[in-house]
Each structure stands twice: as structure tokens, then as C-alpha cells.
Amino acid sequence: MQKVKKAIIPAAGLGTRFLPATKAMPKEMLPIVDKPTIQYIVDEAIASGIEDIIIVTGKGKRSIEDHFDNNLELETNLEEKGKLDLLEKVRHSSNVDIHYIRQKEPKGLGHAVWCARKFVGNEPFAVLLGDDIVQSDTPGLKQLMDQYEETHASVIGVQTVPDDETHRYGIIKPATKTGRRYAVDTFVEKPAKGTAPSNLAIMGRYVLTPEIFRFLDKQETGAGGEIQLTDAIQQLNQIQRVFAYDFEGKRYDVGEKLGFITTTIEFALQNEEIRKQLLDFMADKVTEQLGPK
Numbered sequence: 001m002q003k004v005k006k007a008i009i010p011a012a013g014l015g016t017r018f019l020p021a022t023k024a025m026p027k028e029m030l031p032i033v034d035k036p037t038i039q040y041i042v043d044e045a046i047a048s049g050i051e052d053i054i055i056v057t058g059k060g061k062r063s064i065e066d067h068f069d070n071n072l073e074l075e076t077n078l079e080e081k082g083k084l085d086l087l088e089k090v091r092h093s094s095n096v097d098i099h100y101i102r103q104k105e106p107k108g109l110g111h112a113v114w115c116a117r118k119f120v121g122n123e124p125f126a127v128l129l130g131d132d133i134v135q136s137d138t139p140g141l142k143q144l145m146d147q148y149e150e151t152h153a154s155v156i157g158v159q160t161v162p163d164d165e166t167h168r169y170g171i172i173k174p175a176t177k178t179g180r181r182y183a184v185d186t187f188v189e190k191p192a193k194g195t196a197p198s199n200l201a202i203m204g205r206y207v208l209t210p211e212i213f214r215f216l217d218k219q220e221t222g223a224g225g226e227i228q229l230t231d232a233i234q235q236l237n238q239i240q241r242v243f244a245y246d247f248e249g250k251r252y253d254v255g256e257k258l259g260f261i262t263t264t265i266e267f268a269l270q271n272e273e274i275r276k277q278l279l280d281f282m283a284d285k286v287t288e289q290l291g292p293k
Ligand code: UTP
Pocket: 010, 011, 012, 013, 014, 015, 016, 017, 018, 027, 056, 103, 105, 106, 107, 108, 109, 111, 112, 129, 130, 131, 255
């Protein structure tokens, strides 16, 4: 059996939910406290044992490449000033190679993954999306890779979402359940409100077999007029087993404004440097806005 060693991180979307911030700056570079969201994703891939990452970029995404490059001038400056903790933060892991490919037009997530087909070749591979940051004892992607080792089949990460949010996600219709793993009857992208077959939503972590490219090659459009990865997974499930895995850990939705802000607050509260002052500030704000308890 081939091991999962490569990961695709699609980052070529327009980020319209964060306009105007994302007009000239990639949404993936927006920071949660002091780290760009895409670095959390790269760190998860490295912690999961991925050896090669390809980031699918597009127009206006150069700063992603600069971020993962060495910056010798900055490093020398920090070294000379003895700022070794910061130096540590700007240096990147040498355990992984990061490659780039451009998606010439944002035709959808399925198309972005398809753009990396030659990098993947005939191996199983991972896909991680920057809209979800996962904090867990075992990295989210590693949990799926472990499932792949057991099943030799594609595994899609899912978690439960409330009824009023199912229309925003790819949703599965489960068939049978073994522990946290589901055999899947159907995958449906963004079902209309009230029609979702379950509350199990796809959360931006995938391990896929290369046969997925047979379906992505067709370039069929789906929900929102985009080439959807979920639609190709649904077709893949007709020719080989595709499992869903309800991975452990807390998921932070940073792909929309409110989730981005609450995640920033949660991560800031985990940062000892600012935790106390932030709590005092929030306590004052609550009293100011809602009156004393
Ligand atoms: P999203 O739909 O969340 O990202 O796609 P978006 O399109 O950038 O954001 P909004 O909806 O306009 O605010 C999920 C992931 O897929 C990538 C995005 O960069 C994001 O990481 N993506 C999406 C592509 O790489 N190419 C596409 O054509 C579409």
C-alpha cells in the first residue's frame, strides 16, 4: 500500500467574504493573532507526516510564496538584535518541501485540486482547506491518514453542524457506522435549507485516491456554477468505497467574519502574553454594552 506523503492546499479563491481586505491580499494570509491562517494548515500537514505540499495559488497571491520563503535580511537583523524567539518564529521547518501551482481562473475547489494532478501522480494524497483550523491531540489530517492505512480507501473528515448551517457545507448521507467512521451513501454539496440528509458536514480535510481525477477531468460544474470537489467524491463513491470520519478535535471556522473574530479571541486567550489584558478589556466591554450583571 502506498503511504500518503503529498498534500494539496487550495488557496486560489477570491475570498469575497472578506472584501475589501482581500482585494489585494490573500485571505489565507489574514492572521489569527500573529500567524497567517495558511501557516496553521501547513503546520498541521507537517505534524501529520506530510513530506510535500503544493499550494494552489492565483492572482494576487504572491505573498503566500514570500511567507514560506527564507527572508535572510530579516533573519540576520533578528539574530544581530538577539531576538531569538522571533527568529524561531520566522524560520520554517525543513521537514517539508512546499511547491506552487497557479489556478488561472477560480473555477471552484474541484478545479483547484485538478490543477495539482501532475504533482500528485498515481498516489493517494491529502487536501487541506484553510477555512477550518483544527486543534486536537492527534492532528486532524493524521486521524484521516490513520483511517486510510486501515481501509486503503478515500476518507473525508466530517463533524456535526447545527440544522441552520447545513446549507453552507458538503453534507453526507451516512449508510453504516463503525466507531467514528461512516460508510457513505451520498455526498451532496450545499443542500438547500431543510433538505440536508444529515448534520455531518465536510470540514476541509480529505485523503483521496488518485482515481478522483477521472471525475475531476470531466470539469462538470455544480452548486454555484463551480467545479465542486464534493461532486467528484460522490462519483468516486460509485466505483470505490469512500468513508467519512468524524475526527476528534475543536474546529474553528475562519472562512467567514464572525468565526474569524471568535477564533482570534479564542487563540488570543491561549496566548499568555495578552490573555489577562484581553480578559479585562472584554469584561469592561460586556459591562459597557450590556450593563453590570
Ligand atoms: P471558499 O469558497 O471557502 O473560498 O473555498 P473563497 O472562494 O476564497 O471564499 P469566498 O466564499 O469568496 O469568501 C474553499 C477553499 O478553496 C479554495 C479557496 O482558496 C479556499 O481555500 N478555492 C476555491 C480555490 O483554490 N479555487 C477556487 O476556484 C475556489
